Amino acid sequence: MxxxxxxxxxxxxxxxxxxxxxxxxxxxxxxxxxxxxxxMGETAARLELVAGAGTGFLLLVLGASALQLAAFAILFALVLAVEALNTAIEVLTDRISPEWSVQAKHAKDLGSLAVALLIFSNVLCVGGILLSLFG
Known part of the structure; x- marks a missing residue:
């Protein structure tokens, strides 16, 4: 076939x-x-990978506990997973709706929001870890 x-x-x-x-x-x-x-062809994913690896390394150097590092690693992996899903949504949206449409815009905006919310969650996680280390 x-x-x-x-x-x-x-x-x-x-x-x-x-x-x-x-x-x-x-x-x-x-x-x-x-x-x-x-x-990795997506600029956003490459930036997230660099930021996540750098932050993870910083937390390790600063003496974060294994549990704290695991929590950060899980949230960071989720950022990359949701970025992959967001990219898939964008690819499929462009394929089925090559012309501009409000529905395509909504699909892409919602995928972007999902990534942004997870990045915010990572920032809160890192902030909480830093507070526990230095607060």
Whole structure:
């Protein structure tokens, strides 16, 4: 079975057969790495990665506890996960609605809000950790 990818000029592409077991796990890991590679093409994700790694390193140097570091790491991972979902929303929105529309704007704005709320949560987490260390 073939499908035409209109974004690439209608070149037929084979749909890969379904896999199970260990092959499925390997394929899923490959898809995740592809997603990470695509996400790193986004400036916002690269900036978030640099800020998160730097903040994590700073917290480690300042003597944050293992629990504090774990809480920060979880929230930081969630920022990248939601950034990936936001990017997916943007890609799909651009695909199904290439012209400007209020619905597309709302979809993109809501994805952006989700990322912003998690970044705010990270800032609060880091603030709480710093207060516990120096307050």
């Amino acid at each position: 073939t499908v035409r990818d209109q974004s690439q000029g209608a070149t037929p592409q084979e749909i890969p057969p379904a896999v199970t077991g260990v092959a499925h796990v390997i394929a899923a890991a490959r898809y995740s790495l592809g997603g990470l590679q695509r996400l």
